[in-house]
Structures are given as structure tokens and as C-alpha cells.
Amino acid sequence: MENTDLSRLTLSRDIPRPRRRRWPLLLGVLILAAALFAWWFTAKRAIPVQSTRVTLAWPSQALTVINATGYVTAARKASVASKASGRLEWLGVTEGSRVRAGEVIARLENADLLAQVRQAEANVRVAKGQREQAAAEWRDAARALARARELFARRFLAESALDAALAREDKARAALASSEAALAAAQAALANVRVLLDYTAIRAPFDGVVLSKHANVGDVITPFTSALEAKGAVVTLADMSTLEVEADVSESNLQAVKVGQPCEIQLDAIPDARFTGRVSRIVPTVDRTKATVLVKVAFDRLDQRVLPDMAAKVAFLSRPLRAQEHQPRPALPAAAVMRRDGRAVVLRIDKGRAREVPVTLGESLGDLVVIDGGLSPGETVVLHPGTLRDGSRVRIAEKE
Template identity: 55%
Template sequence: MPDTDLSRLTIDRRPGTARRRRNYRPWAIGAAVLLAVAFAVAHLNGEKVVETVSVTTAYPYQSVTLLNAAGYVVAQRKASVASKATGRLEWLGVVEGSRVKQGDVIARVENRDMVAQVDQAAANVVSARAEVADAERAFVRSRDLAAKNYVSSSALDSAQARLDKARAALAVAQANQRAAQVSVDQTLIRAPFDGVVLTKSANVGDVITPFSSASESKGAVVTMADMETLEVEADVSEVNLSKIRVGQPCEIQLDAFPDQRLRGVVSRTVPTVDRSKATVLVKVRFVDRDAAVLPEMSAKVAFLDKEPAAEDRQALVAVSQEAVVSRNGQSQVFTIVDGRVRPVPVTTGRKINDLVAVTGVKSGDKVIVRPPESLHDGDRVHVEQK
């Protein structure tokens, strides 16, 4: 049996020979290296690390804003318009966006059979009137002859009974005519109020069965809303409900028109709390109306402490107060052009919370916040990313 050297099986315990099995994440190491390199390059190039903010627009009324909430524009008067009659839709006179007046005929269900019934009822009325006229003449003759004792009292009574019967028959015929006309009117779909057609649910040829759930039938023909009843429904946390009161002035901003502000007023609050969200639904009525406002638009509502003056509702160019410094008796902000600092003289105005109104820059410009005293015109800077 050959000799076996067991010394080769020993573990080498010399310092530095053990392998560490730590699991380093390559991306974390790479990020740290890049960050260190960026700062090293900035310092080597003489760049100063700064932080920037954007010049924005602000409204002075924001200083009296108690609460902000989000919601949607909703029409308080809205209807799905249908016909009480069942039949095939043969005419539709509106499309989405059509403006209609109360009582306007906007659609019609086929009604030729009902129109025929109206004509038949009208003919019966004519016949009944003829019977009444004949009975009236017979009664007059009988009355005159009875006065001269040429006929008996029973003959006069018979003439009176015939006249009463003819008049009753006329009343029945007229009632039947009205009933037939009502059936025809029920095939005419009319606008219940002044408004705008929002959606069209049926087309010519569809079967309209408002009281049925048949798979191939339609219920409502159109959906319309009264644009004069548009309101904003906003969810307000129940802990802030004490800040809301009926008649409170508001400012409404629509997401579709971010640069426009519309006046509003708290109309009412729904007297219940949504327990899933712990919010109360507050309804805000428009004071300033705009034809461009449509149902279901997203909106933001600022609930104000008091009604702002007209000048407080005008947008001002504003910037963080920490971006404005005084150098040589002149208010300045520092912008960055091609990586270098450029001081811009500005004139400051009223303060709006943590902002200050300025002239000399425009909304969207980037300026340095908290510029150090050592920062001068032409200095190279590196913007700190957050």
C-alpha cells in the first residue's frame, strides 16, 4: 500500500487566507462609487454643490386658505330619459352635446297603430256629437208639443232621456280620444328640463322597453344634465369638518384648466360619514360659471377663511423666500446658465405663506435655494439631486 501524505488535508489557518462569503450587491457598490466620483469631480473642478427650486405662480388668497380638498364636478339634476311606451325607435333628433329645452321632442317610438286609434276615437267623438245634436232637436220638439198638450208627458221624458244618453256617450267618446292621445304622447320622448345631452344609449331601430330587461332591448335613450346645477363634490376628512360652514367662500381649480380659478361657495354637507374613508361629502356651488366646465371633471377646492378681494384672486409670480438674498442693497436670486451662476435682480412683493412675490423672473425658472455668501457671478455649480 503506497504511503499517503495526510499533511495535504490540513486546513491553512494563516491570516488572510479565509474567504469571506458576504453577499455584496453590485448595484449598491456601483451607486456609492458613482456618487463619490461625482463629488470628487465637482470638488476637483471647483464646483459648488447647490440645491434649486422652481419659480411658480401663487395666489394671495392662499394665505387665508383653511383647507384643501379634491373632488369631482357633478350635475345635481341629471336624468336618463326613456319612453313609457314599448316599441322600435324610429327617430332620434339629438346627439351628444345637443342643447335642449324642456318639453322638446328628442326622440320618437313608432306609433302608427296608436295614431290610428286616435283617429278612430276622433271619429267616434264626431258621431257622438251628431247624436247629441239630433237628441237636442227631438227634445225641443217634444217640449214645444207638450206645452200645447199635443204629446204626453211620457214622450217628453223619453226625449229628455235620449238627450242625456247622447251627452253621456259624447263624454265617453271624448275620454277615449284623450286616452288614445296620451298613448301617442307616450311614444314621444321629451326633454324633462333645459339641459345638455351627455350620452346616447340607443339608435334608430333599437327596441325600447323601459320596464323590461330583455337582452336585445334598450332602456334609456339618452342621458342629459342641467348644466346650471353643476357642483363640486369634495371629500373632507371628518377631523376637519369644523373648518367647513354653509356659505363659506371657496376657490375651485379644475385639473383641465390649471391656470384658471373659479369662485365657489359651500352649498351643503351630506349628513353622514363614509366610515370606510372617514370623510364627509361637501358640495360646493359655482359662483363663477364657465361653459367649459363639464360633469365628472376633476377639481380641487380651497376652503377660505373669508371672501378674498378681487386683487387677491390674481396670480403672482412667486418663489421660496429662502431663494431671495440681499446683495449690495439689492434683492437677488441666482439662476444657473450652462452650469454657471447668474445673479438676477428682483423686486419682492407680498408674502404668501412660505413664498414671496417677485418680478424679474418667470414661472418655471430654476433658482438656487439658500445660496451661500461665497457664491458669485460665474461660479461653476453642481446641482444636488434629491
């Protein structure tokens, strides 16, 4: 048997492995690096610029002498109550209800007063009956006195009988006068009870709108006392046709305000509208704590959207606004406009590039200039464009 070489039976550890495909990963890395380089290169080339937006400017800005703040109030306003005291039986209004002058808006319990009215009416009827009876007795006594005088003139009646007839007529006349006085007293008592009854019906003193409700059915109304859990006024009523703005004007600026001066009113609740008005009166008192004087501005035309206690800004103008000055107009800072080739242009920022846009300029409003054509409100333009050209790549510089 031949000797066998067992060393040849060893297994080789260098087994070839399949090679992985790494090129897709390398390609992705290269694409990402190229994109980052392109972004970096583009960002480096973009010129940093300051920007501004086309806004809506009101022509009154150029006419404003001073500005003041205040609130809308009603010149005619009342807390409606009753002179009578009692429990609230009926309430016919709520917040926002419109009422007419003399309209019954609430009523107190009045069963006791109704009974007193009926009793007073009965007393009047009794007094009228007594007066009729006294009048009948006086007429009878007057006829008897006339006959007695006639008979006495003919010597058919003694003087004592004439005196008795005269005395009877005097008593009858006095009784009639007393009965008439009693009737007047009964009628006065009836009128007094009816007034008390009318006090239980709470009426609107003028045309207006209910601003707030202070009592509900079942509450005790005691306007002249401070009883526990009792209510005073039932509702607060305002005449909406007397709305005005009460503005606080610094006493140092008071010389710039005068009665009749035109004003423009802006309400925080209605920012897209401006209202015209005039100074109606200046209250001749200075508030020491604020060093201000109260100036009341009346609306030229009231709007149904205007409500009491709205916050208001008042611009006191140097002259009344013209018809074409009541609407806002597109405007931007004058520093954004430049002259090129004999025309006014601005550089609008559009997708990272400056685009030259010809514009038509209007009048100046302080630091702003009106744009009559070429741009729309809200568009972004370059501020201080300098030598920047049309098509230049730009980026808005961050404000420090």
C-alpha cells in the same frame, strides 16, 4: 583568370526605411489630455449648490383652510325615456346636442296608435250626432208638452193626453242626457289615445345637453320591463347651468366647512385656470367606508369648458378673494432670498455661474414669497446661497 571574392556580392538586410510623422498624433493626445484636465479642474472648482425654480403661486394658497378632491356633477340630470313601449323609429340628437325643454328628441313607432286616434275621433263624431238627434227630440217633446198643458188648462185635452206628453218629454230629456254622457266618454277615450300617442314622442324635460346616448333607431324601448335586448332610457340629459363640485371632506375637518364659505376650484382638465365658488350645501350623511362627508360647491360663474365628471380640487378659503388675488404671481422659497447692501437679491444660475439679481418682494404665501420684479417664472436660482458671491462658478448638486 583571377579568383573573384563572391562574399562581396551579398545583399545588406539593413535597408533604411522612411520615418513616419508621429507628431500630429502626439499633438491630438496632448490636446485631449489638456481638455480633460481643464474639465477636471473646472469641475473641482465649481461649488455644489441646491437650486429651485421661480414658480407661479396663487394668492389663495395663503387663505386655504383645508383642501378636498371631488368631481363636477350636474344638480339636474335625467335619464330620458318614454312611458310607452315600442321600437325606436327616430332619434334626433347625439352626444353633445343642446336641447330645449319640450323639444322632441326621439319618437317610437306609432302607426297603431294613429289608427286608434282616428277611430276615437270617429266615435266622437258619432256621439255628437246622437246628442244632436236627442236634443232635437227633446226640444220637440218640450214644445208638445207646452201645448198639451195649454189645452189642458182650457179643458180641451184629456188628462191622459197630458200625461203622455209629459212622459215623452221625460224620455227625451233622459235620452239627451245619455247622449251627452256618451259624447263625454268618446271624448275621454280620444284624449286617452292621444296621450298614449304623445308618449311615443320623447321630449326633453328641461334645457340641457345630451351626455350619453343609450339606444339607436330600431332598438325596442321598454322602460318598465327587463326584456332581453330591450333598452330603458334613450339618452342621459344634464342641465349645464346647474354644474357643481361634489367634494369629499374628511369628517375630522368638517368643523372648518360651513354653508356659504368661499372656495377656489381647480380642474385637472384646465390647470391654468382657477374658478371661484361657494359651499351650497353639506349632505348630512357620513360615508362609513371613507369617513368623509359630501360637500357640494357651486360655481360663482360657469365656464363653457367645465364639463360633468371632471376631476376637481377644492380649496376652502378663510375669506373671499380680492380682485387682485385672482391671478397667479411669480414666487420662490423665502430661503432663496438674501439681503445685501440693503436690498433683496437672489443668485440666478446662468451657464454654470451665480449671477446676482435684485428683486422686489411681495407678500408671503406660506413658505413662498411673491416676486414683483426681477425674475421670470421658470428661471433657476440658488437655494440657501449663504456667502456665495456674484460670478461664482456653481454646479447643481445631485439630490440623494
